[in-house]
Amino acid sequence: TFHLDYLNARRSGSSTLTISSGTGGAEGDGSGSAEAGAGAGSTEIRREVSVDLWAAVEQGLAALVKREAEAGAQVVVNREAGTILVTAGPRLMRRVEAYLRALEAATERQVMIEAKIVEVELNRNHRLGVDWAAVASAAGGFSGNLTGGAADLLAHPPLLAQGLGGEETAFRFGATSHDLSVVLDALESQGRVRVVSSPRIAAVSNQPAVIKVAQEQTFFSVDRQTNVQAGLQQDTFTVDKEKYTIGVVLDLLPRIADDGSVVMAVHPSVTDFAGEEVFPPGAKGAEVLANAPLLKVRELDTVVRLRDGETLVIAGLIRQEERNQVDKVPLLGDLPLVGGLFRRTRHDRASSELVIFLTPHRLAPAQVAGGPEGAEGPLSLEEGG
Incomplete structure (x- = not known):
């Protein structure tokens, strides 16, 4: 009897990024599909994730038994108890054990993802955005296209990014292995740095994770129905409310490679x-x-490869807003008619850039003791008679 400690659950999810252009427009549905009108073009990136480990175990063991064609061989999987009962000869038993050990080792891989969402209120000299060349000079350099072009990605293989940005996104990527506090100090020279949020989340390899720093805003719609009975008009109103997410949502899917690097699908919104x-x-x-x-x-929506402890930088999210500031002489500025002589309104345009830092840290797998009689050292798979 083998024991596999894993949830009896199936996880699934999907994310879609669609960009449309032309005169016909495009229409999308909840499943992520889009239909473009005449004269319109669209580009779509779709990512679907479905994880059912126990189904994969059953299929894999069934394939092993079928390949060996051993008479009387039988596999019974109990998902609720987390046990796998195998009746087979020594040769097939060794193959089953090797398969389950490899599977257990893969499912034990975990990564801690540290996120830091920072807003830089740019000063007058940097209203067009953060000067990442200056930041790189002070912080020790970046790989990626923060300070260079797309060709710079090929010169720095630790960071591999591929994806698609929407209209007015101007997303820029970079990676650094230097201390993040040094980068934040370098950003201080270009404006006031405000840390919006610093969440951390642990995820198993190949399992989706979501970081949400946002608020739900409610809007209302009214459905009006009119009925006429006996010459009298009667109106019935139905109020529906719908919530919208305002803020930052990070949809992440990490995978820990054999060399210790982390390949991660990233969908910031x-x-x-x-x-x-x-x-x-x-x-x-x-x-x-x-x-x-x-x-x-x-x-x-993009895919990046990072070394353990390396930080992914997502920048280019510039926001501009008009601000009106009123300066007035106390009391006199509030007087009717003549108050305008004692106050002044200044119109100013403020610029800020949102920067997202993602740092994956590989967690050491848990050491599970036990195993067959006579076995030495920790095992990732318990085996009993």
Whole structure:
């Protein structure tokens, strides 16, 4: 009897990034498909993840038994108990044991992903974005296209990125093995640095993980139905609400390679609230039957390869907003009619850049003691009679 400590659960998920262009527009559905109209073109990146380890175990063992064609060989898998009962001769038993040991070793690989989301309020000299060449000079350099072109990716094999960015994303990538605090200190020279969030999440190899730093904003719609009975009109209103996520969502899928590096699918999505539409158009107050948000969404889907402890830098998320600041003389500036003589309104455009740092750390696999009689050292698989 073999023991496999794994959840009896099936995990699945998908992410889709679709970019449309042309006059026809494009329409997407919940499954991630998109249909483009006449004269329109679209490019789509779709990633689907489905993990059912126990189904893979059953299929793998069935294939082993079938290949050996051993008379009387039998495999019974109990997912709830986490046990695998194998009835077979010595040759097949050794092959089953080797297969399960390799599987157990793979499922024990874990990675701790440290995320740091930073907003840099750029000063007047850097309103077009962070000067990453200056940051690299102070922090010890980057690989990737933060400071160079796409060809720079090929010159630094530790970072391998492939993906697609949406309209107005201007995502830029880089990787550094230097201390992150040095990078943050270098950013201070270009504006005020504010750490938005510093979450950490542990994930098993090949299992999806999600980091969400956002708020849910609710909008309402009103469905009006009119019924006429006996010459009288009766209106029935149904109010529906829908929530939208405003903020940063990181969809991650890490895989720990045999050489210790981490291959990670990264899907960052940054959603900002840009305004609100009302129906009927121009309605105010009680006249509004429905409202819908105007959202600015910037997202990317890519795959990167990082060394253990190396930091991925995702930059280029620049936000600009108009600010009005009123300077006035106390009391006099609030006087009616003449108050305008004692106050001044300044119009300013503020720029900020959102920077995301992701650092994977490989966790040492748990040492599981036990095994057949006479065996020495820790084993990743328990075996009993």
